Every structure is written in C-alpha cells, then in structure tokens.
Amino acid sequence: MICPHCQVRLEEDAIFCHWCGGKIDSDEARRQEEEKAALARQAQAQVQKVVGNRYYQLVFSFFEAHGGKFILSWNWPAFLFGVLWYLFKGMWAKALLMFLLGLLFGGEIAPLLWLYAGLCGNWDYYLLKVKKTQFWV
Numbered sequence: 630m631i632c633p634h635c636q637v638r639l640e641e642d643a644i645f646c647h648w649c650g651g652k653i654d655s656d657e658a659r660r661q662e663e664e665k666a667a668l669a670r671q672a673q674a675q676v677q678k679v680v681g682n683r684y685y686q687l688v689f690s691f692f693e694a695h696g697g698k699f700i701l702s703w704n705w706p707a708f709l710f711g712v713l714w715y716l717f718k719g720m721w722a723k724a725l726l727m728f729l730l731g732l733l734f735g736g737e738i739a740p741l742l743w744l745y746a747g748l749c750g751n752w753d754y755y756l757l758k759v760k761k762t763q764f765w766v
C-alpha cells in the first residue's frame with residue numbers, strides 16, 4: 630500500500646503513515662494504486678499500438694513511465710548507422726539535418742553525430758511515433 634499523502638510505501642494494514650503521520654484510508658489508497666496501475670497499462674497499450682518491435686516497446690514504456698520526458702539511452706543501430714538509421718526509421722527531417730551538418734563541417738563532426746544518434750536515437754524515434762513530431766518539440 631502507498632501513503633496517499635506522501636507516496637511512501639506502507640504495510641498493507643497500516644492505519645497511520647509512519648513517515649508523514651497521515652491517516653490512511655485503505656480503500657482510498659488502494660483506489661489510487663489501482664488508478665496508477667491502470668494508467669501504466671494504458672500507456673503500455675498505447676505504446677504497443679504505435680510500434681511493433683519489442684525493444685522499442687520497452688524503451689517507449691520507460692519514457693512514458695517518466696512522464697514522457699527526455700532521458701538519455703543508448704541505441705547501437707542508431708550509433709552504427711547514423712543518418713541511414715534515421716532515414717530508415719522515417720525521421721527524414723533529422724536525417725537531412727545530419728546530412729547537411731556533415732556537408733557543412735566535414736568529417737570532423739561525424740563522431741558527434743554518431744554519438745548524438747546513439748544517445749538520442751531512441752528518444753527521437755519516440756518523438757516520431759508517440760508525439761508525432763519529426764522535430765524536438
């Protein structure tokens with residue numbers, strides 16, 4: 630059971646929260662917990678609808694669980710294939726941007742682009758599939 634006042638984990642039969650001292654209405658606490666679980670299931674179902682790949686379902690669920698905020702992650706195919714990976718995944722705007730940056734700055738910028746792709750590829754793919762945007766906002 631979770632304290633509805635401060636979200637601390639409690640014994641199932643607690644009457645008062647040992648952390649904040651709040652009175653525990655166990656029905657209310659249980660209801661809140663179920664609501665949270667239902668939301669998590671909903672997010673999961675949503676993610677399964679937009680992407681079939683199990684790996685991306687896990688990654689997207691992770692982003693969803695953190696309120697859909699940016700989190701660094703690592704994606705080997707994105708790191709290894711860079712622009713091609715972006716293109717292949719349908720993120721043509723970012724692929725084009727990377728390509729143009731490569732043209733402008735030459736080979737020196739390539740390691741930065743690879744690193745970016747590796748660290749942000751999952752997030753960019755999430756933005757495309759869940760937030761429906763080619764860009765960052």
Ligand SMILES: [Zn+2]
Nearest residue numbers: 632635646649
């Ligand atoms: Zn509490």
